[in-house]
Amino acid sequence: MKIIIDGKSYLAKKGETILEVAQRNHLEIPALCYHSDLKIKSNCRLCLVEIRGRKGLFPSCSTIVEPGMEIITDSPRIRRARKINLELIFAQYREECQDCLWGFRCQLLNFARKYKIKIDRFEDRKKNYPVYQFGPAIIFDSSKCIDCRNCLEVCQKQGVGFLETKEKGAFFRIVPSSDKNKDCIYCGQCALHCPAGAFEGVGEFEEVEKPLKDKNKIVIFQYAPSIRTTIGEEFGFAYGKVLTNRLVAGIKKLGVDKVFDVSVGADFTTVEEAKELAERIEKKRDLPMFTSCCPSWVKFVEFYYPQFIPNLTTVRSPHIILGGLIKTYWAEKVKINPKKIIVVSIMPCLAKKYEITRNELFIQDKIKPVDYVLTTRELAYLFHRHQIDLRKIKPRKPDNPLGFPSGAGVIYGASGGVMESALRTLAKNITGKKLGKIKFKEVDGIKKARVKIGSRSLKIGVINGIGKAKEILEKLKINPSLFDYLEVMACWDGCIGGGGQPVPTNEEIRKKRAEGLRQIDKKKKVRIAQENPIVKKVYQEFLTEPDKIHSLCHTFYSHKPRVGFKILSANQKNNH
C-alpha cells in the first residue's frame, strides 16, 4: 500500500507501523523505548505524529498504517509535545555525560539538542536512586533509568528474569531480584537495549591505564574475533566494515607492547573441542556436548541447570587459552617473567569480565591467564580519551607474535561459528576430507542440521539466546538423544550481538556484522584450525604432555551459589 509521510509517498506493508516505514526510509522520528528486537511498549511518547483527518497526536511506534494514510512528522504541536516529554524524561534522569561511554553517540543528548530542551528544567527525580553491581560484570545505575522497561523484557526473554519491577512509594522501580533462585548471567543484553546508558560493564580503565604507563610491565592486548567488524561503528564506519588493521594501529597507539588476535586462541579451542567431541561420541558419554566459550551460558548451566554440567565441553574459551599461552609458551620464548605480563582482552561481552575471575582458570592456581577485559564500547571510549580516531589512523598489520588465525578462528564471533570450526577439524581428522556445507534448517528459532562425518551422522544444533536454550534443556531432560552437539551463545546471533558491542544493536546490524566475519573466513587460505602452522608448532614444541594441555586448555565446572548484587554508592563506581 502507499502512504504519505510529510508530503512524500512511501510503500508500506500491511500490518507495519508508521515508525517501521519511517525507519526503513531513513526518516527521523525520535523514539527511545522502541527497539526492533522487542515488543512495542509505546511508553516514552516521543515518536508522536499527526495523521490528517484525525484528531490528536499518535505514537508512530504503535500506530498501524492504513492505505492512503497521510502522516505529518513535524509541526509546532508535535515539537512542543516531544520537547516537554523529553524534559520530563531528563527530569527523572541523572546525567553524567563527562563519564559516559556513549559520547557523541548518545541519542538522548542528540534529541536534547535537536529540540532545544532545558535538560535541567526539573530537579532530577532519581538522583538518590541506588547504583547496583551484578557480580564482577555489570553496573546498573538506576538513577539513569528512564523506565522504558527494555531491560526487563530482554532479561525475561533470556529466561533469567533477574530484573524485576518493585513498587516503592508512588513509583515502580526496576530492581535486581532478591529471589535466591535467580541470578544474573551477565549477558549484558540489558546494556545493549537500554536507550539511556543505565547499564554498563564494570569499568576497568584506570587499572588498564596504570600498567600502560609502567615501564616494568609488558602490556598485551588481545582482541576477540568479532571486534574487527564492530569497532568501526563507534567511529562512524558502516556496519560490518572489517577494520582489523586500524584496530591494531589504534591499540598500538595506546602504548600497548604487543597485540594478539584471539582468533588464534580460537584455533586451539577448536582442536581441543573436536578431540573431546570425538572421544565422547566414541564412548557415548555426556552427550550432547555443549560448547562453553560463552561464559553466560556456562553460568546459566551451573546456576540453573547443574544436572547438565557434565555436558559442557571442558575446553577453555579462546582468550583464556591464548592468555595462558602468552604467559607460558610465549613468555618462555621471549624470556619475559610472566608476572610482568598484563593481558587485556578486548571482548564483545560483559560476561567475560566475570569469566576471568573464575579461579578454576588460573594457571598453577595463581597466574590469571587474562588480567582485564574491556568491551568494544570501552575500547572505543579509551581511544576517544586518547584522541585516537580510527578514521584518521594509519592502518597497521597485526604483529601476531604467535602467528595468524585460520578462517575458522575468525567465525567464532558469529552464531554457529564455534560449531562449524570444530566440525571442520573433526571431519578432517576422521575422514581426511573437508567438511561439506552444513545445511541448517531453522525450526522455532533453533538451527538444526545432520552432519555426516565418516560413518557417523551427527545431530547438531545452534542456539542463540538463553531463553531458547532453556526450552531445549527442558526437552533434553526428557530426551537426551535429541542432539549430539549443541552450540549455545547467550546473545542473539552470537558474539557480534554481544552485551559489550556498540549501541545500537539490532537484527539488521547483527546481520551485517556477521557478514563481515564470514567474508574474512572466505578469503583465508587456512580455514581449518589444525592446519594453522602456529597450532601445529605449539603442539610440537610445547603442548606435548596431557597434563600441560589440560592445565592450559581445559577447565571444570561446578554448581555455583547465587552471587546476586551489591549496592554501590555513586562514588564507588569506576569511570562511569
Add this chain to the structure above:
Amino acid sequence: MSIPLIIQKLKAVGLKGRGGAEFPTWQKWLWVKQARAKKKFIVCNAAEGDPYSKKDGYLLNHFPEEVIKGIEIALRTIDNSQAFIYLRQDYYQKFRNKLIKLAKNLPIKIVKKRGGYLSGEETTLLNVIEGKEAQPRLRPPYPAQAGLWECPTLINNLETFYFVAKIYENKYKQTRFYTLSGKIKNPGVYQLPLNWTIQKILEQTNNLPKTDFFLQVGGIMGEIILSSETNKPLKGLGVIVVHSFQENPIKLMRGWADFFNHENCDRCTPCREGVFRIEEMIKKGKINFKELEDIFFVLKQTSLCPFGRMVPLPFESLIKKIILRKK
C-alpha cells in the same frame, strides 16, 4: 444473524455503561455476540476504584440477585461464554460467598482485584485476571475483539448488569445510582432518574447547601463546576462531591495529585513524570502556571491511556473557576 431480543431492548432504552465512559451497552454486546471465536468471556467490573463512588458496594449489598441475573442474561446471549465478577479487595472479602451461592451452577468465577485505581480500567483488568502485571494494554485490539486470553470479551460495570436484569424484565425506569458526599447533610447512594439535573438531585435528597458551594462531578477525575452550572444532568460516573468555599482549594488539588501519582501505572512518560511534577509543585506551594500548562498539554495529548488524558480536567477547572477567580 438476527439480533437477540435483549440487545434490541438495550438499544431501545438507550442503556449506556455505568462505569463512567457511557459507551452504548447494546453495541458492546452486539460486537461480542457477533465476534467469531470458540470461546468468549464476560466480565462484571466491580473494581470501584474511585474514592468517592460507593454504588457498586451498595448494589452488592442490596441487590446481588439482580446483578447475577444480569450476568446470566449475558451468558445466555453470548454463546460459549464464561463470566468473571471482578471485585475490589474489600468487596471480595464481604460478598464472595454470597455471590458464589447465588451463581449456583452458572459458569461465573469470582476474582479479586490486585492493584489500585487503574486496575479498574478495562484493559488493565484483563491483565490482572490473566495473572499478569497490572498495566493497561495498547488499543486496538479492543476487548470486544481480543480481551481475556485473546478471546472476545464483554466488560460491563456492575451497575450496568443490574439494569440489564431490569430491562429484561421490562422494569427499567431510566434511573441510575448516584453517590453523594462532601459538605452535605445526607450523604449516601441514591437511585434517581437519569434526566434530573444536579440541582434537582441536591434539592430532592435534601442536600442543597445553604451557602454558596462548588462541586466535583463524575468522580475524582471529574470536572469542577460552580453552583450556577448545576442546571444539567450528570455525565460520567455517578458521583457528586460538594465543596464549600471555606475549603482550601490547594489542599483539594494536593489530594488529587497524591492520588493520581500513587494510582497511575508509571508506564508512559507524561503520566509518570508529569503527575509527579504536579504533586511536587503543589507540595512545595509554588505553582508555576506555565509549567502546569505544559504538563497538562502532554498529559492530554500524549498519554498512553485515558487515565493520563483525564488527569488535567479537575485541576484545570478548579484553577480556572475557583483559584484564579478568587484573585
